Amino acid sequence: MAEYDYDLIVIGAGPGGYVGAIRAAQLGLKTACVEGRETLGGTCLNVGCIPSKALLHGSEKYDEVASGALARYGVKVSKVDFDLAALQADKADAVKGLTGGIEFLFKKNKVDWLKGYGTFKDAHTITVAGKDYTAKEVVIATGSSVTPLPGVEVDNDKGVIVDSTGALALAKVPQHLVVIGGGVIGLELGSVWRRLGAKVTVVEYLDALLPGMDMDVRKEAAKVFKKQGMDLKLGTKVTGASVKGKKATLTLEPAKGGAAETVEADCVLVAIGRRPNTEGLGLENIGLETNARGQIETGHDFRTKVDGVRAIGDVIPGPMLAHKAEDEGVAVAEYIATGVGIVNHDVIPGVVYTMPEMAGVGLTEEAAKERGEIKVGKFPMMANSRAKTNHEPEGFVKVIADAKTDKVLGVWCIASVAGTMIAQAAQAMEFGATSEDIAYTCHAHPTHSEAVKEAAMAVTGKPIHI
Ligand code: FAD
Ligand code: NAI
Numbered sequence: 332m333a334e335y336d337y338d339l340i341v342i343g344a345g346p347g348g349y350v351g352a353i354r355a356a357q358l359g360l361k362t363a364c365v366e367g368r369e370t371l372g373g374t375c376l377n378v379g380c381i382p383s384k385a386l387l388h389g390s391e392k393y394d395e396v397a398s399g400a401l402a403r404y405g406v407k408v409s410k411v412d413f414d415l416a417a418l419q420a421d422k423a424d425a426v427k428g429l430t431g432g433i434e435f436l437f438k439k440n441k442v443d444w445l446k447g448y449g450t451f452k453d454a455h456t457i458t459v460a461g462k463d464y465t466a467k468e469v470v471i472a473t474g475s476s477v478t479p480l481p482g483v484e485v486d487n488d489k490g491v492i493v494d495s496t497g498a499l500a501l502a503k504v505p506q507h508l509v510v511i512g513g514g515v516i517g518l519e520l521g522s523v524w525r526r527l528g529a530k531v532t533v534v535e536y537l538d539a540l541l542p543g544m545d546m547d548v549r550k551e552a553a554k555v556f557k558k559q560g561m562d563l564k565l566g567t568k569v570t571g572a573s574v575k576g577k578k579a580t581l582t583l584e585p586a587k588g589g590a591a592e593t594v595e596a597d598c599v600l601v602a603i604g605r606r607p608n609t610e611g612l613g614l615e616n617i618g619l620e621t622n623a624r625g626q627i628e629t630g631h632d633f634r635t636k637v638d639g640v641r642a643i644g645d646v647i648p649g650p651m652l653a654h655k656a657e658d659e660g661v662a663v664a665e666y667i668a669t670g671v672g673i674v675n676h677d678v679i680p681g682v683v684y685t686m687p688e689m690a691g692v693g694l695t696e697e698a699a700k701e702r703g704e705i706k707v708g709k710f711p712m713m714a715n716s717r718a719k720t721n722h723e724p725e726g727f728v729k730v731i732a733d734a735k736t737d738k739v740l741g742v743w744c745i746a747s748v749a750g751t752m753i754a755q756a757a758q759a760m761e762f763g764a765t766s767e768d769i770a771y772t773c774h775a776h777p778t779h780s781e782a783v784k785e786a787a788m789a790v791t792g793k794p795i796h797i
């Protein structure tokens with residue numbers, strides 16, 4: 332009889348866990364994945380990336396028609412009706428299709444889905460729904476949940492103060508949505524509801540939106556969202572909230588201190604970050620502690636300090652992004668099966684899926700300057716023929732290179748398709764490209780991506796179109 336039930340048990344079936352489980356099975360490991368949700372795919376497929384992108388896409392289509400922006404192409408619409416239930420149904424359809432797809436992939440790859448929430452009994456034994464399962468190796472991929480804001484209690488059922496999950500499922504368009512947190516979730520979901528007709532106020536503690544991104548992007552983002560009609564209250568904190576019936580009253584104060592004001596809203600979205608899911612996992616039973624931020628620390632091969640237990644995804648340090656979790660899923664399986672795995676944590680792109688999109692990879696200009704001498708090339712989308720023709724003049728591409736070696740250290744852009752454009756920058760950086768390499772790569776014309784080439788040319792001062 333085998334010593335263990337499985338070679339590998341993965342706890343959590345988000346982009347980290349499900350990808351890791353499938354890769355392990357492909358590599359010949361007998362694998363099970365524990366998941367307590369009714370559907371596979373984790374935060375990303377159920378209440379994150381996918382449903383938010385469905386609403387972003389649908390609301391963008393509505394906005395295009397309702398705002399009259401299509402009239403310049405001769406598309407004249409006299410009366411526009413909007414059916415939120417239909418948009419929500421389209422979103423549900425996308426989620427159902429993709430989560431069901433993971434279940435199919437589990438069956439195809441012979442990954443067992445252990446249904447329920449898992450707890451460590453010991454380092455090689457996981458209890459799920461009252462039954463013990465053993466494995467030689469265990470990977471923790473339990474993801475993250477919304478960080479609560481004391482004094483601003485979320486109640487998604489009531490729908491007045493909600494988190495991202497509640498804001499994805501609103502049954503009617505709010506009149507006034509106040510978003511607490513000018514980060515990725517606040518700006519994406521704020522954009523959805525603004526396009527559908529809500530007045531949107533964003534309250535951000537810091538003096539600029541989107542912490543973590545390059546300061547040029549952060550400053551430009553504020554201009555873009557203000558122009559779209561969002562009311563931005565930067566450098567402002569929420570000090571209290573009360574709910575009466577279907578209305579919330581928030582008390583705001585300047586972050587640095589000063590006179591308080593109150594704001595009324597029929598919907599408040601709390602989006603101040605996410606924290607790792609480790610509660611109830613039984614980490615105490617295996618002597619595994621979390622760091623001050625509640626994360627599980629690992630080495631490069633995702634080993635924790637407990638033998639046989641590794642961790643990946645949102646539950647470990649690093650950006651909380653689905654593609655980072657996925658790559659770690661592949662790598663952890665490869666480490667376990669072959670002893671070798673690869674994730675380049677210096678080259679993880681990030682994208683904010685607003686219109687225009689905002690994206691970056693590698694170091695910000697601020698961080699790059701701290702490390703040494705740099706050269707920077709910038710090219711405005713207004714000078715890109717395709718963006719100009721499409722009436723998408725906002726934004727720029729910025730390439731940051733090492734002053735001595737010309738190696739590209741970071742690329743940042745705001746453009747309608749910045750999320751797609753950043754892929755070539757990530758690939759170039761992965762291959763150790765110089766700005767000259769990008770500048771001398773032939774880019775198809777007319778494409779938005781030509782702006783990446785021109786920004787690279789601008790590093791040495793030679794763009795053609797400005
Ligand atoms: P998760 O996806 O959180 O999955 C963890 C799973 O583990 C969950 O299903 C949970 O039920 C399960 N679990 C937890 N504890 C246990 C247990 N004890 N036993 C069994 N199962 C357990 N990222 C992007 O890259 N692009 C985006 O566009 C994007 N959009 C987002 C939009 C929103 C609104 C949100 C909230 C997040 C978004 N993210 C996006 C972030 C992305 O969803 C996460 O980075 C990603 O899901 C992390 O993957 P993970 O596998 O680490 O964890
Ligand atoms: P975030 O970290 O992006 O933004 C939170 C914002 O709230 C920050 O700007 C922060 O300064 C601010 N803040 C914190 N406390 C505050 C307070 N008390 N009052 C006012 N502002 C406060 O976190 P967010 O938007 O909640 O997203 C969570 C995670 O989900 C992110 O790490 C992100 O990576 C991921 N995500 C990724 C997406 C994407 O890749 N497109 C989309 C949505 C989420």
